[in-house]
Amino acid sequence: MRLSKSFLKTLREAPKDETAVNGALLIRAGYIHKEMAGVYDFLPLGLRVVENIKNIIRDELNKIGCEEILMATLQNPEPWEKTGRFSDQEVDIWFKTELASGGILGLAPTHEEPVTNLMKSYISSYKDLPLYVYQFQNKFRNELRAKSGILRGREFLMKDLYSFHTSQEDLDRFYHEVELAYGRIFERMGVGDSTYETFASGGIFSKYSHEFQTFLPVGEDTIYYNQDKSIVLNKEVYNPEVLNDLNATDEKFEETTGAEVGNIFKLKFKYTEPLELKYIDESNQQKTVYMGCYGIGVSRLMGVIVEKFADEKGLVWPETVAPFKYYLIGIGENGISEAEKFYTGREDTVLFDDRDKRPGEKFADSELMGIPLRVVVSDKTLADNEAEITDRKTGKSWRVSLDELFEKF
């Protein structure tokens, strides 16, 4: 992408009410725009990051046999009334709206009820099971406060996966496959070594659920972990009974904060029973379907990555989610012409700063935008038939020959 052909530019200031580091930096670097607290627009660079995150998740979920769908935002109360969750007492973050032709609708804060209902058209026999469907869809949650940038949105992008099974064993088997897939997903996004599977409270049918918590100073959850971090617990289950369950009564636990980037639940019959999602088994008996659900906060994850890696100069993206791999600057007539040559055919991986601006401004923008590698071709580097590469994360610069640049980059 040529910056001269884009409307994007870095901004000197973020809005005064944007107190979160992730929100302020992403706004200043031109990735997002704030509509109101907890509601953001994604600009071209931000949208590329979101798509990169989605593609990593999609790839790992498709590998374990999941199928992508897209459910609606507007919610008919009917299935939610059957599970008791349309009530504002039960779910206190509903946005609701009135239908002109009469009746109340909700804006989906999650999709267990509609997906269970949808599956009544597709599941009737044990031959239809197991099955796994997921979507990337905006969720709407009427949060009283939303001051954490894109870490907590009133409208935010989530990946939600739902699985359906004939037995507890099969649910357990797939749940474990998702645990492994989530590990690969967070690893590929560069937060693998700071993201831990964490015990959290379960529900009616399961003593525990699991969260994936990225350790982060601005994280909203309080987390306890033992010395080798083999046991990590959300504060809500950090009590003697649970420690006993885990044979960890003698261990010393430390407290920290985390941001929940994913969660997985064995729902069992929680939704399939009230919504009567049944199947006929091999011996012609009608049985209730077992169900699991598995979320990843896509836009939150983007915010977590920002908070994790940003430094005093701006954003720092891991290469796998960065909107572009290279930030290209040509200085001087020959430098610009050589940069043009490098850009040609690499339009999708190179952000070419071909604007009529001073090199210093371009350097500062490349740092604020956080593109992994800066490539500078100037009359000075060309005198040695070379280009200069700078790693955004380490700040280290080195020279490569033009041959190497064109062959290996």
Next chain:
Amino acid sequence: MRLSKSFLKTLREAPKDETAVNGALLIRAGYIHKEMAGVYDFLPLGLRVVENIKNIIRDELNKIGCEEILMATLQNPEPWEKTGRFSDQEVDIWFKTELASGGILGLAPTHEEPVTNLMKSYISSYKDLPLYVYQFQNKFRNELRAKSGILRGREFLMKDLYSFHTSQEDLDRFYHEVELAYGRIFERMGVGDSTYETFASGGIFSKYSHEFQTFLPVGEDTIYYNQDKSIVLNKEVYNPEVLNDLNATDEKFEETTGAEVGNIFKLKFKYTEPLELKYIDESNQQKTVYMGCYGIGVSRLMGVIVEKFADEKGLVWPETVAPFKYYLIGIGENGISEAEKFYTGREDTVLFDDRDKRPGEKFADSELMGIPLRVVVSDKTLADNEAEITDRKTGKSWRVSLDELFEKF
């Protein structure tokens, strides 16, 4: 994709309240699921069609320099109050909702106000113009009646493009570029020869706008056209004054119905003036930005394509938007093994019906699902070292040698 590994199946019946042909067929063929009137979920095949339509539009818009963004659904009333459009008297299809922390929000029925507001952060000088941004985003419209399947949704996917300029001439120039791009888009989707640019009413700043109408018996608009279809008018501007403007007072016009798949507007200052989107020109004068907007109903277009081509056996997709190119069936042991060979490496273009079902059922499903070419490999065709190809649209079948199948398909 292997049908045996998918939850998809064709359904015997659509819901009784689904009276539109497009809705009923898409539900029966497993492309969509109905949540309520005007609100649908997209299942794997339907989502693939939507993505194919988006990719064609994206490709043509990127070619003319447009940049993709993604704006929010939740709308702060402020900018809408400045243009007078937050009022339910002015815009009678708003869905509104209450913020827990106080205040009313709207669900975006369109995005002129927020995009104009957003551009205040990015446009200050003539050097920032022209610029063009678009998004694919769900729109929400509180329709009293929604009985046309995905032709008229309460929640539906739209592509909306907005352009910003320093002069009427530059707005005119880009408007014409979009007209040409729209022509290419509808052509690529197979509705080019039945879609006409149509005069429609303008607004404050422009006598006419243009719609793109696909002639269609179930279309909701009444359209008038002259003999060579060089002049096509929406009923709302079919009057002596307009005919006089177009030097068409002597021509004979016929009436038909159309579905509006796109519309383009020269908005000029309609939104930029009340929202004070200004720029500084070359002589340091502050001026108001010229604006245009350009929509395509993505999910509606999918419904139009269904209505246009479907026959008594089911859906018929043009190859460019079809979820898969081939529907593959192997019959008999050798047929199945040869089909497996053909499938390998073609997972993204072949829908492989490897289910344990009778050939007759598979043939019927391949027709209902509307995949362009059916490939059958059976012991019978293998006796001649051949496969049988059937064109869904014409119903014609022919034989190809296995060599040709593996090389050319």
